[in-house]
Amino acid sequence: MTIDQVREGLLARRWSATELATEALRFAEAENPRTNAYLHFCPERALEAARRVDQRIAHGEDPGALAGVPVAVKDVILTQGVRTTCGSKLLAGYVPPYDATAIVRLERAGGVILGKTNCDEFAMGSSTENSAFGPVRNPVDPSRVPGGSSGGSAAAVAQGTAVVSLGSDTGGSVRQPASFCGVVGVTPTYGRVSRYGLTAFASSLDHIGPFARTVKDAATVLRVIAGRDPADSTSADAPVPDYPAHLDGHVKGLKLGLPREYLKDLTSETGDLISRGVEVLKRGGCEVREISLPATDYAIACYYIIATAEASSNLARYDGVRYGFRSSGSDTLSDMYRNTRGEGFGAECKRRIMLGTYVLSHGYYDAYYLKAQKVRSLIARDFANAFQEVDAIVAPVSPFPAFRLGEKVDDPIGMYLSDIYTITGSLAGIPCMSVPCGTTAQGLPVGMQILTRHFDETTMFRLADAYEKTAI
Numbered sequence: 001m002t003i004d005q006v007r008e009g010l011l012a013r014r015w016s017a018t019e020l021a022t023e024a025l026r027f028a029e030a031e032n033p034r035t036n037a038y039l040h041f042c043p044e045r046a047l048e049a050a051r052r053v054d055q056r057i058a059h060g061e062d063p064g065a066l067a068g069v070p071v072a073v074k075d076v077i078l079t080q081g082v083r084t085t086c087g088s089k090l091l092a093g094y095v096p097p098y099d100a101t102a103i104v105r106l107e108r109a110g111g112v113i114l115g116k117t118n119c120d121e122f123a124m125g126s127s128t129e130n131s132a133f134g135p136v137r138n139p140v141d142p143s144r145v146p147g148g149s150s151g152g153s154a155a156a157v158a159q160g161t162a163v164v165s166l167g168s169d170t171g172g173s174v175r176q177p178a179s180f181c182g183v184v185g186v187t188p189t190y191g192r193v194s195r196y197g198l199t200a201f202a203s204s205l206d207h208i209g210p211f212a213r214t215v216k217d218a219a220t221v222l223r224v225i226a227g228r229d230p231a232d233s234t235s236a237d238a239p240v241p242d243y244p245a246h247l248d249g250h251v252k253g254l255k256l257g258l259p260r261e262y263l264k265d266l267t268s269e270t271g272d273l274i275s276r277g278v279e280v281l282k283r284g285g286c287e288v289r290e291i292s293l294p295a296t297d298y299a300i301a302c303y304y305i306i307a308t309a310e311a312s313s314n315l316a317r318y319d320g321v322r323y324g325f326r327s328s329g330s331d332t333l334s335d336m337y338r339n340t341r342g343e344g345f346g347a348e349c350k351r352r353i354m355l356g357t358y359v360l361s362h363g364y365y366d367a368y369y370l371k372a373q374k375v376r377s378l379i380a381r382d383f384a385n386a387f388q389e390v391d392a393i394v395a396p397v398s399p400f401p402a403f404r405l406g407e408k409v410d411d412p413i414g415m416y417l418s419d420i421y422t423i424t425g426s427l428a429g430i431p432c433m434s435v436p437c438g439t440t441a442q443g444l445p446v447g448m449q450i451l452t453r454h455f456d457e458t459t460m461f462r463l464a465d466a467y468e469k470t471a472i
């Protein structure tokens with residue numbers, strides 16, 4: 001169902017929010033062994049939220065924009081009283097004492113959180129194979145990965161166990177799994193959604209973003225969770241437009257840019273599907289021209305320096321002292337730190353902590369970290385220049401569709417390289433999203449990426465919605 005369908009049924013009294021939540025929990029729990037999308041469910045919290053929606057309806061009050069809508073939440077977003085593991089052994093038993101702002105806003109709007117979804121450990125990865133709790137399988141083809149790191153949230157929406165879900169995106173972790181699973185995934189402007197209660201991976205790049213089956217549903221969720229939050233000083237004090245109200249199908253006259261650098265290394269099937277997507281937008285009246293983003297070649301190196309540097313600092317807090325896993329039987333304090341971190345973190349987190357510590361170390365800081373920050377400015381400038389000429393950029397999300405489980409786990413560099421089309425938008429902090437644009441001959445979904453100017457999610461949604469309406 002879509003958000004509107006849930007709402008219509010509630011208001012027509014065809015079902016209550018409690019009935020819907022009960023059925024959704026039953027279905028999600030029954031389906032979960034096929035994908036491992038959820039790490040745990042929170043039935044008490046879900047039924048309590050549903051009961052509040054039913055009460056509001058009974059009292060004739062507005063039940064909220066997400067009334068009764070079953071939602072899944074990536075397990076890096078804190079939920080008070082509900083385990084939040086970040087896909088890590090280090091936090092396997094961690095129960096947060098507070099809710100993330102996005103969670104508070106979701107529930108205030110009537111959303112019903114069913115459970116927490118599986119992800120790469122601390123959101124580091126592109127396949128969800130770095131979870132300490134086993135990989136997620138792609139509902140479209142269970143022999144393949146759902147993408148990552150928000151693979152569980154993408155799979156939950158793709159398999160229909162949640163109507164919408166929340167993920168987090170630092171370098172592509174919402175857009176790429178959305179593309180692999182055939183759903184819509186949105187990374188808003190940096191600062192659009194509060195990061196309060198989002199477990200930090202790379203703070204200057206982290207975003208919370210929604211997954212949905214339709215553009216309108218994703219726009220509705222973003223409208224609910226977006227906006228200034230005094231608890232996050234980097235959250236933007238910019239008005240939040242009524243995104244869904246702008247989806248009028250009108251895209252005539254919008255100028256679209258196709259980045260030359262993005263189209264050269266695609267598999268032909270992905271390239272053909274993107275080209276067909278662009279044709280659809282052209283028929284809707286968009287003007288298309290080629291643009292250049294010359295700093296693209298440096299994006300992977302730049303991202304994996306900045307992201308690992310920030311991660312090494314953010315992950316220093318997991319020392320076994322205040323909360324989370326603590327290794328037992330150490331004789332000294334430093335042994336306790338060492339053993340806790342040694343046993344608690346998986347291989348990818350360790351790799352990144354080492355890389356990040358190295359690029360920040362005395363003597364290398366200028367050569368790596370500072371240089372990467374300069375390159376980041378060049379990448380942002382490329383986009384700023386492009387947006388002088390065009391209103392939006394259309395691009396692939398990933399060079400290839402969902403790969404097989406195990407295919408890339410032993411090749412971290414290969415895995416990093418696959419992030420090339422998503423990390424540029426992340427480094428620039430601009431809004432970007434993936435909208436399904438067809439399937440390969442093998443039936444694997446492919447997403448088309450749409451990127452716009454800072455805080456112009458409206459144009460991005462409008463294009464994606466017009467595309468979705470015409471293409472289907």
Ligand code: GLN
Pocket residue numbers: 123124125126148149168169170171172173174201307419
């Ligand atoms: N795949 C990228 C990485 O491994 C992006 C992850 C993310 O966006 N959280 O860092």
